[in-house]
Amino acid sequence: MTNHILSLEKLANKWGGKFETLSKPETTSTNTYLAIRENFEHRGFEFAPFALPKHILGINFSKKIIVFNLNTILWGNLIHEMGHVFASKFRPLHSNEWSFFGWEYIVAKYIKGSINVWYEHNYDYVIDDTADDLTIKSATPYQRLEIIHERIKFALENKLARKKNNKITPLAIR
């Protein structure tokens, strides 16, 4: 596991959750992946819609477990799934992802991840509150800054993070 993933696992454990990992090679057939997903679904897991057949990435909301394939995971996407578990009171289908976008940024910073890489991992994320389906990729650097600034403020106001001596620490709300 890379350092970022280990740091994220530490956070998940601290918040009463855990990781389950698979390390299937890229060559494994799509059917194998579908079978794996089906098994997890029987165990109450929900999979990220952006995860392609071979991207095993899902969560068990009530048990606070995040499952992913070590071979294909992008740590930015892992943070997003953690957001569904720890920074949202509602199951993925009923959650408002925008409410924890700032939390995701704060977690990325907290584990000392490169923010440019984090943006890359979130390129397809559609920014809320915009009429023209603005994505992270199509936003200008200034728009990104403005958005992140507003989202951090929201995270702090809603107790998704706390600020002490200028250091912002992410919190779990469930």
Ligand SMILES: [Zn+2]
């Ligand atoms: Zn999501």
